[in-house]
Amino acid sequence: MMRELYTQIIMDHYRSPRNRGELAGAEVEEHLLNPLCGDEITVYANFQDGKATEVKFEGRGCSISQASASMMTEKLLGKNREEAEAEIERFKTMMVGEEKFPETEDLAALRGVIQYPSRIKCATLAWDAFRRGLGGKE
Ligand code: ZN
Numbered sequence: 001m002m003r004e005l006y007t008q009i010i011m012d013h014y015r016s017p018r019n020r021g022e023l024a025g026a027e028v029e030e031h032l033l034n035p036l037c038g039d040e041i042t043v044y045a046n047f048q049d050g051k052a053t054e055v056k057f058e059g060r061g062c063s064i065s066q067a068s069a070s071m072m073t074e075k076l077l078g079k080n081r082e083e084a085e086a087e088i089e090r091f092k093t094m095m096v097g098e099e100k101f102p103e104t105e106d107l108a109a110l111r112g113v114i115q116y117p118s119r120i121k122c123a124t125l126a127w128d129a130f131r132r133g134l135g136g137k138e
Pocket of ligand 1 (some may be wrong): 034037038039061062063064065122
């Protein structure tokens with residue numbers, strides 16, 4: 001039942017991605033590949049008064065990689081750089097099975113991916129790209 005709901009959330013983001021599109025000349029622009037699955041993601045962000053006023057992505061690949069990117073744009077919008085880094089860290093921590101997001105967050109749907117280790121990179125791709133774009137560690 002829960003798994004079905006999670007699949008629905010992922011497919012909803014995959015079919016109707018939030019904040020999809022290019023941001024030409026963005027402050028943050030980073031492209032990453034996941035050769036294991038063939039996923040590709042480019043993330044973009046602009047900051048104003050320290051906060052991310054625009055967060056977008058473009059990409060292609062499996063439903064997990066694209067849905068995760070879509071969820072990430074929603075999560076990081078309005079955050080400053082430090083908060084964005086913290087959210088990325090928190091998500092990466094969830095993807096190694098240590099921290100949980102409340103069931104009410106779409107991101108919780110990606111928790112199920114942990115059971116498929118070869119797909120974890122799909123889920124973290126956009127987040128790794130954003131972190132690299134911020135100039136942080138991967
Ligand atoms: Zn993938």
